[in-house]
Amino acid sequence: MKKILFAAAFAAIAIYGSGASAQSGEEMRTLNAAPMDIADGKHVAEMDCAACHNLNGISTVKGTPHIAGQRPAYLYLALKEYKSGARISEAMTNAIKFLSDDALIKVSAYFASLDPAPVPAGPPGAAKSDPVEAGKAASAACAGCHGDAGVSQIPGIPSLIGLDTKYLVDAMKAYKDGQRKNDTMKSMLASLNDVTINNLALFYALQKPARATTPVSGDAAAGKAAAASCNGCHGESGVSSSPGTPSLAGQESQYIVTALAEYKSGTRNHDTMKGLASTLDDNGMKNLAAYFAAQTPQAPNVRKPLSTAEWVERCNRCHGVNGNSTDPRFPMLASQRVEYLQKALLDYHARTRQSGEMAAMAAGLSDDDVDNIANFYARQKARAVLFVPLPTR
Secondary structure, three states: OOOOEOOOOOOOEEEEOOOOHHHOOHHHHHHHOOHHHHHHHHHHHHHHOHHHHOOOOOOOOOOOOOOOOOOHHHHHHHHHHHHHOOOOOHHHHHHHOOOOHHHHHHHHHHHHOOOOOOOOOOOOOOOOOOHHHHHHHHHOOOHHHHOHHHOOOOOOOOOOOOOOHHHHHHHHHHHHOOOOOOHHHHHHHOOOOHHHHHHHHHHHHOOOOOOOOOOOOOOHHHHHHHHOOOHHHHOHHHOOOOOOOOOOOOOOHHHHHHHHHHHHHOOOOOHHHHHHHOOOOHHHHHHHHHHHHHOOOOOOOOOOOOOHHHHHHHHHHHHOHHHOOOOOOOOOOOOOOHHHHHHHHHHHHHOOOOOHHHHHHHOOOOHHHHHHHHHHHHOOOOOOOEEEEOOOO
């Protein structure tokens, strides 16, 4: 039987049969390390690694990862990338630039053989709130005018459902900075930061679309012909396909009339809308508003963000349950330093750290997602694994 790499403690066994793709490649030589190889790897670690990572592989330096109990092939591949310059770190490149591949294999096997870092002491960091729930809480201040879940019940007050987050955010910021004139809105939004405004927009964008419940005074049939000139921007039947252009389907009719009158008079500034509104008299505005109010609103193309649990489920597919990888090529995330995990995710998001798979995963992460995921894995118990390559048959 082939020689095996014994980890100091283990909770699972990963077995690779002959011909398995995981066993091919030079990185799998780390699985064949003998006790003498691990001892040689310890000497390399003393000379080149211990100053930052400590000889026990448990870092006490902020931003420097723990590598004790880390998966051996992953360590080897990472060291190769630092040495070649494919992964950028001047300190790492300088530390290993004169090491042979044999030395890299042995030092990888050494650190993989150590007990992983313990779960950090102290209470876990507070999880950042779910943005939809945060938006729902903030919407309580809006419900008195805009209705529960953003469906207006007051003439002249717009519904907020069926609108893309971009339009809602832009509108709220325009009221806040005075570009759109409304003293009540300006006062309500004055104390809200960008995060809260984004959360509010997300909450309303995700609500089930419904028509406003206010009376309609115009003739919807007469307004249909005039609506043809609106379809280019606001979409067929008032359902916009442009994030920055509001849908009008199901919107409160008196609000539409008021907005058109303000565009016509110039008190609401928009050159295109001013030109279109200038051709309408009061009855034309009411008829147009009645037509759009009668249309069926649709949900904008806005996805509900994944929860931390949902993100973790995706990460676990490669990195193992609770970040304890059972594939020697994928890094263990459990008990890793939280600020290291945060930086790694941000680097993948910015593509300053190269990995097509990780860049795709990180692309959808918000700053709060990064913090929550990093804090989750930092609090998981790390477990070393015994990798047993099967003999060739």
